[in-house]
Amino acid sequence: MSQLAKQPKLRLATVWLAGCSGCHMSFLDLDEWLIELAPRIEMVFSPIASDTKTYPEDVDVALVEGGVGNSDNLALIHQVRQRTRLLVSFGDCAITANVPGLRNPLAGPAAVLDRSYLELADGSAQWPHAPGLVPELLERVLPVHELVPVDLFLPGCPPPAERIRAVLDALLRGEQPLMEGPEMIRFG
């Protein structure tokens, strides 16, 4: 234990782009293993475990949930790539665009907003309009690796907690996780 305590803690971040937060919920499904994890990491940025609003420098590992769907996602993913040693595409939305990408066959943001806020509206049909507050939709929701280099792919919708644990366990030991077989790389 004393040896472990001397090791520098892994600086871990989790990032939430265009996704449902299900991957983060699956992370919480690690249950009591989170207690084992806690002393071995420093959670430097996370929507579920940190109040920091600015993505910090010098991050060891970032789990990125979600595709890149709006201007905020786009700015953040470039910052994450720049400041992170190992970027993990965390879940099917980050890897394939998945459910957020269902809007992609529609012809761009205007068609998406028309469909969502006008055609399917019950009463007060109007586009959301709050410049500077609500980020602009990008033309398409894109997988993370189509925009920045990704170091590791962790598929699943969501990735089961056991799969997340296998990856984090390997990374904490300084090893490359073995991503093969249905337990590790099945989509869906």
Next chain:
Amino acid sequence: MSVRTLRIDGRDVASADGATVLEAARDAGVAIPTLCHLEGLSPVAACRLCLVEIEGSGKLQPACITPVSEGLVVHTATPRLREIRRTVIELLFTEGNHVCAVCVANGHCELQDRAVEVGMDHARLPYRFPDRPVDLSHPRFGLDHNRCILCSRCVRVCDEVEGAHVWDVAWRGEHCRIIAGLDQPWGTVDACTDCGKCVMVCPTGALFHKGDSEGEKHEDPSRLAALQRARHSRQEAP
């Protein structure tokens, strides 16, 4: 029946004349991945997943339609073939809209299984996100073109086993798709007997029972071979 001897991945294999390389390999316990192939239907070599290397031939050959011959030397799992198979699967995923998480066949999909087998943890090709329709005009079944990989199993089973020939493959390139009748809504095709064999043999969630939700399509395409055997033995009986 004469026998042909060949070598598959360094193993001597004896096979009946007229058998395919795929049949010979499977009899010898050598697994070659397939998608469009289904026992009970004629092989068409549409998916290219079963490509193998044959010594002396510069071209790769689809194992499902290549007949065995004396002295053939076959390699089924070289690095080059592994790379091609993964690329074939990536092409299928990026060409359509396969959203496993919300698909009726999630967990029971041959495309999903093949992706695991070829080691696809992401697609190295860009996704196309094509705009494709869904045909819900049939009272019992649906056809989601987003999930169709054009294996043509539905076309073959309807023609060869049911004898109705409702389905065809129309158009070319990115516009290539399955059509019912004379490219009309499925529900308006009188030839359809509502038998559901096309749904049974579909390897993905493209053809499905209405009312099935995510992960609820549990078909067993191997039932077709059992049906064929049963019919055959009945015809043989006096």
